[in-house]
Every structure is written in structure tokens, then in C-alpha cells.
Amino acid sequence: xxxxxxxxxxxxxxxxxxxxxxxxxxxxxxxxxxxxxxxxxxxxxxxxxxxxxxxxxxxxxxxxxxxxxxxxxxxxxxxxxxxxxxxxxxxxxxxxxxxxxxxxxxxxxxxxxxxxxxxxxxxxxxxxxxxxxxxxxxxxxxxxxxxxxxxxxxxxxxxxxxxxxxxxxxxxxxxxxxxxxxxxxxxxxxxxxxxxxxxxxxxxxxxxxxxxxxxxxxxxxxxxxxxxxxxxxxxxxxxxxxxxxxxxxxxxxxxxxxxxxxxxxxxx
Amino acid sequence: xxxxxxxxxxxxxxxxxxxxxxxxxxxxxxxxxxxxxxxxxx
Numbered sequence: 001x002x003x004x005x006x007x008x009x010x011x012x013x014x015x016x017x018x019x020x021x022x023x024x025x026x027x028x029x030x031x032x033x034x035x036x037x038x039x040x041x042x043x044x045x046x047x048x049x050x051x052x053x054x055x056x057x058x059x060x061x062x063x064x065x066x067x068x069x070x071x072x073x074x075x076x077x078x079x080x081x082x083x084x085x086x087x088x089x090x091x092x093x094x095x096x097x098x099x100x101x102x103x104x105x106x107x108x109x110x111x112x113x114x115x116x117x118x119x120x121x122x123x124x125x126x127x128x129x130x131x132x133x134x135x136x137x138x139x140x141x142x143x144x145x146x147x148x149x150x151x152x153x154x155x156x157x158x159x160x161x162x163x164x165x166x167x168x169x170x171x172x173x174x175x176x177x178x179x180x181x182x183x184x185x186x187x188x189x190x191x192x193x194x195x196x197x198x199x200x201x202x203x204x205x206x207x208x209x210x211x212x213x214x215x216x217x218x219x220x221x222x223x224x225x226x227x228x229x230x231x232x233x234x235x236x237x238x239x240x241x242x243x244x245x246x247x248x249x250x251x252x253x254x255x256x257x258x259x260x261x262x263x264x265x266x267x268x
Numbered sequence: 269x270x271x272x273x274x275x276x277x278x279x280x281x282x283x284x285x286x287x288x289x290x291x292x293x294x295x296x297x298x299x300x301x302x303x304x305x306x307x308x309x310x
Contacts, residue, residue, distance in 0.1 A: 081302040214291050226288030233281030236274050
């Protein structure tokens with residue numbers, strides 16, 4: 001009896017599972033999954049999500065209408081990345097890098113667009129500013145107490161499809177925690193002299209760097225100390241190593257030597 | 269100095285050398301922050 005009851009229960013579980021699977025398959029939806037998209041990535045018009053709210057007013061800065069087939073190629077993803085050392089050895093130098101990366105399509109077109117497009121899903125029109133402007137990336141790194149090179153503002157010209165890197169080297173001579181501020185701007189210089197130049201702030205990046213030492217020694221002296229410590233450690237073992245070598249050599253020369261000769265060395 | 273003391277001293281110096289050389293030669297760790305360019309309207 002108990003065996004039958006058990007079988008009946010098992011059958012019930014099987015049908016329950018089958019029913020649940022069928023219901024899920026037919027219902028289909030489940031929880032809506034949102035694709036992991038880049039937060040600021042512009043979505044092409046053709047691929048816009050159906051949940052995007054239509055906006056009553058079209059973007060005001062649409063100046064150069066383009067055919068839809070071309071529009072897609074102007075939606076771009078550009079990234080600004082800053083790389084810096086968390087820790088610096090006292091007296092040693094290191095570098096900070098500001099990089100303006102191109103996207104996967106190799107496009108780095110400076111853009112004119114309307115804000116909040118990534119939130120509302122508005123299509124974004126992106127005229128190519130290279131046609132009308134010379135564009136420069138300007139950056140300044142400031143860190144009180146650290147030696148920076150170059151100091152002051154650095155400027156690099158932007159070119160279509162090229163990643164731009166700006167490097168600073170820095171050195172800390174006193175241990176401690178230092179605050180650094182990196183400011184980056186786009187400098188738009190119109191080719192038409194009648195128009196005025198513009199500067200657009202890209203980022204203010206704040207970060208911390210620590211300058212550390214080892215028992216009060218800077219990086220150079222620590223390396224030197226490590227070298228001489230290794231040398232002393234090996235020299236201290238030199239007499240024993242030489243004695244061992246002599247013993248092994250003597251054993252090789254006289255294979256019939258007494259076992260006492262090959263024994264451990266006596267303490268000196 | 270006995271052989272045992274010489275061995276201990278040698279090991280201590282070699283350990284100190286390893287620590288100092290590791291500290292002095294390891295490449296510093298870098299941090300990277302990546303952010304999308306803000307939307308710009310010239």
C-alpha cells in the first residue's frame with residue numbers, strides 16, 4: 001500500500017512539473033530581462049526599445065539631417081578612461097594616463113546631441129564636427145605635493161578614428177596621501193573664423209594616491225638594501241659551501257675514502 | 269660563530285633581501301576609471 005501511495009505521489013509531482021513547464025513555455029514572457037547596455041550609449045532609431053516614451057518635441061539641435069542608413073554609423077560610443085597608480089614608492093616615478101577611446105566601430109566623432117537621450121531613448125542626431133571644427137582634447141592634472149610632468153595644461157588634437165592618450169609622469173618625495181584632480185575639456189575651434197571657439201568640460205576626476213616607503217627607506221635604498229642583504233646572506237654561507245665543495249671533490253678523487261670523510265662537517 | 273648560527277644569519281639576510289626586493293621591484297598597482305563621454309552641445 002505504501003508503495004502505491006508513493007508511486008501516486010511521484011506521478012502527481014511529474015504531472016505538476018509537466019504542467020508548470022508547459023505553462024511557462026506558452027506564457028513565454030516570464031520576467032522581462034533588460035539587456036546590459038552602456039549607460040550613455042545612444043540607441044539607433046531602428047533598434048529603439050518599444051518602451052521608449054515618445055517625446056512631444058523633437059531634438060532642437062538637429063542641424064544636419066542624414067538618411068537613416070547613414071544615421072546608424074554616427075551613433076557612437078566613446079569612452080574616457082583615467083588610469084593612475086594607487087601607491088607610489090617614495091622617490092620612484094609613475095604615470096597617469098588619460099585616454100579617449102574610440103568605440104568598437106573605430107569611430108570617434110565629436111558629437112552634438114541633446115541631453116537625456118540615454119534615459120528617454122530619444123534618437124540622437126550626431127553631426128560630424130570634424131567637417132566644421134578643429135577639435136582638441138585639453139587636460140590638466142593637479143596634485144599638490146607631487147612632482148608632475150608636464151605641469152599645466154596639455155593639448156592633443158583629435159582625429160577621426162584615433163585614440164588619444166595623454167600621459168603624465170609623477171614622483172612623490174614625501175610619504176603620505178595625496179589628492180589629485182584631473183580636468184579634461186574638448187576645445188572646439190571652428191574652421192570658419194566668424195564663429196567663436198568653445199570649450200566643453202568632459203570630466204573632473206578626483207583620485208587619491210599614496211606615497212609609501214619601507215621602514216623609512218625610499219624605493220632606491222630599499223632595492224639597494226635588498227641587493228646587499230642577498231649578497232651578505234650568500235657570503236655567510238660561502239665557507240660552508242666551499243667546504244662542501246671540497247668534500248665532494250675529495251670524494252670524487254678518492255672513491256674508496258673512508259665514510260668519516262663524507263660525514264657532516266664539524267661545527268667551527 | 270658556529271655553523272648553525274651562520275646558517276640562521278644567512279637565512280635571515282636572504283629573507284630580508286627577498287622582502288626588500290619584492291617591495292622595491294614589484295610593479296605598482298594601477299586603478300582605472302572609465303566613463304562615457306558626457307553629452308556635449310556646442
